[in-house]
Amino acid sequence: MNTTDIRYERFNERDFTTVKELLSYDVVAGEDLLRVLAQAPELFITAYMEDKLVGLAQVNEPVPQSYLNVYVAPQFRRQGIGSAIVEYAEGELRAGGTQKVRSSFRADHPSSLAFARKLGYGEYFSSALMQRSGELFPVEELPVRTYTDEDYLASHPLYATAFHEMRVRVGCFPDSVIAQPSEKERKEWQKDAEDRFVYEINGEIVAYSHLSGNELSSISVRTDLQGRGIGRKMVMHLCNLIYQRGNETVELSCVVGNEARKLYDSLGFEEKYIRDFVRKTL
Template sequence: MNLCIKEYKYEYKDEVNKLISDDDFVRNDVINCLNRWPQYGSIVIVASEVVGVGIFTEASKKTSMTFYVKPAKRKKGIGTALLKHLEDTMRNVGVEEIVCDFRVSDVEKTFLYKNGYNYWFTSNFMTYNGSKLAVDNDEIINYEDKYYHECQKIFSESFHKMRLSVGLDSTLSLPSEEERNQYKENAENIFLLRKNDEIVAAVRLEANEIDSLAVGVEHQHKGYGKALLSYAVNRLLDKGYTTVALWVVEGNSARFLYEKVGFIKEREHEFVVKGIK
């Protein structure tokens, strides 16, 4: 088999769109990643046909990766060749640990485990397709740089507590100038709930997705999470999105809140990791 792996170019976008015809979720994910990080994309060509695509998201120590092979071309070594190519490329740019996820399936699990990936956690992809939600009369403001340390503390402590509650290893993340700059750049998509001049909850949005929602550990179970969640849903609906999405780790009690306001589980994904240092 005459297999060729090439660097992704924009001219292949239509072919990649046509390639992933059996799963809209995967197609949208791959295309969005290619639009954002085209320099880290690769395609597989066999007999002038694009039969596979792969991409990783950043040249950092820990990065995420996704790849896809045309169903009719699987079990022919194409996936193995593409995976090795992606891992070599990541290793060359300084990546030390890879995160990958897939819709729970014995086939994908067997393939990735055979190639050295290990189970990390399971997460549920949920969507909301309803109308605007009622929001409690709380003070919700846009993020500003002066709130960085309060905001960072809320996200760090809240997610640390959640990870420990579901049995995952966890350490508190520390403030950094890199993260602070990222918050600045994304300020228009970060919202804070303030009570008595104190920031008690924070939410980050990305496209139609609620990327992360956190309530300060000392302020949980007071309705702040529901208020900010409802506000975030309404913001996205006001932007013209008809579907609002989010991920929730299996075992995270926040899932009950999401279901209560109308989110429905669409997919269950397993996340795996592999060190390549």
């Protein structure tokens, strides 16, 4: 099979059924891609050999450090197709100014790590997907409210600093820096402001969080106030909100080595699987 004959196309909604069938051939690898596809189809590129769909790539926006994930149907693997799709996607990212690219896969897929190493990707960090189901938490009324655009300049430094300090403590992020605010990010936050929340004490924002569907995608507490139960109360409050929105489970990702894992364990979250991240300099 000549990989130079692969035809790349931007994902089209009319292909959803075909792509869903393709991803069903490998449930472990396909489940996560299908979830992202439902939320952000514009990130995907399809790969065809003649009229046969053979693979799919999630290629995020070409920022300095971007993300790439590739899937090839099991019956078409070990023919160089995956390597060709990665090379094409890396070229797209490089042309857009990306300097480093990340990828990830479940730790129970050892062949994925071997494939990544072969293409020059080095091990980066691991993250546990955790899930909770059960009753609502009995919580007191909290000073939590929906985020507004005026909260950005107070919320962003709190969020950026907390995550930077977590990465430093874990020790897997030697080049971590405190992310700087930007108008582009501010506009992104405003788009789904109804899924962002702030916790106030005496009129000051001391914690910030973001929900994505049934996922608690981020929660951060001002570093000088950590360890005082604010994070616990806010997690419980947000879990209740997710349940009240009609979801049966709450999910979150916790970097392996993050001390917050103890909090999530104590609140009834259970580890579903570990996801390994790798990185490459283009």
